[in-house]
Amino acid sequence: MSDCSNLQDVFAKNSKEQNAIVKVKLPRVSxxxxxxLMQNASLKELGERAFGIKKQLHPDNITxxxxxxxxxxxxxxxxxxKFCAFKRRLDEKDTYILSFEEIDKKIEELLEIGGTQILFQGGVHPSLKVEWYEDLVSHIAKKYPQITIHGFSxxxxxxxxxxxKISIAEVLSRLQKCGLASIPGAGAEILSDKVRDVIAPKKLDSDEWIEVHKxxxxxGIKSTATMMFGSVESDEDIVEHWERIRNLQDATNGFRAFILWSFQPAFTPLQKEMPNLHKASSNRYLRLLACSRIFLDNFQNIQSSWVTQGSYIGQLALLFGANDLGSTMMEENVVAAAGARNSMNQAEMINLxxxxxEIPAKRDTAYSILERF
Known part of the structure; x- marks a missing residue:
């Protein structure tokens, strides 16, 4: 095991939570x-209701x-x-594992523009064990203590x-001691096993995803919850997903935010199997975003997914319940591999x-305000 015992103070700053508890008691929707509402309410009605909830939770008018x-x-x-165009098998030619030096260069480029967090994840490599990840996380935490490591799906x-051959709890504990601060919600897709059996039959099932986050x-490791819609799911499957994460949030209050994003079909195996699958409309995205804000009464923060929707629908999402514009995303490879190559910098976010x-504000991983503009 790597020695990470001297790194406890590196991420102690992340223990202070702001916006950790929903202070407004919202009515629970069944x-x-x-x-x-999903099937019958008008888009205007959903937007008004979701925006009203956002204003109750965030009356300071800050995005x-x-x-x-x-x-x-x-x-x-x-x-x-089947929905991924990014991954490569071990025997393919264009595979890679970044060296520590390559990772350092990326972090230093991020620091130059005032970055505070890395979203760190990869494919599921078939042979990398926990010691490799301990070395990686401790290397970053020691060399760049000002960077928050939000990593590993x-x-x-x-x-x-x-x-x-260890427990999930031990993996998390060992990585936490090395400097892991929080984990992303990636890999949730739709938390309905009948959907997962079609789009990702080798992936962990819904109960296992919930177990990792629990x-x-x-x-004390906070996380985010995500949903990928627009593949083969039904409305009922979507609600099952929301219900599962809402129930876990009731039990743990461990989710900082919910992020909804749409399946990007281009160049994916699923599109080859089902050529009639098309990218979800902006209308569908905004409807589901508003419904998530209405249903997830114990989530303080909802992110806009401008990476999949583009900057202007990302902006419109702020009127449909989102209170956070997400990340400037200095680098993004997974969604880009499926053809969605939207980009935005800090100045563009501030202007939107x-x-x-609304008042733009730069935050950290824990949603603490660092700077208002």
């Missing part, structure tokens, strides 16, 4: 009620964003998700535990937020 970089440390992956953590929350009459 499964049947949200299904009815936040984070300056970070998505570092995909490897594209080697054995899971073969549930499937990565689940597989690291299996190949290392174990993280027990250790001001354009709708």
């Amino acid at each position: 499964r049947d009620e949200i299904l009815d 936040t964003f984070v300056v970070d970089r998505n570092i995909n440390y490897t594209n080697i992956c054995w899971v073969d998700c 549930a499937i990565e953590i689940n597989y690291i535990a299996k190949i290392s 174990e993280a929350h027990k250790l 937020i001001r354009d709708i009459g």
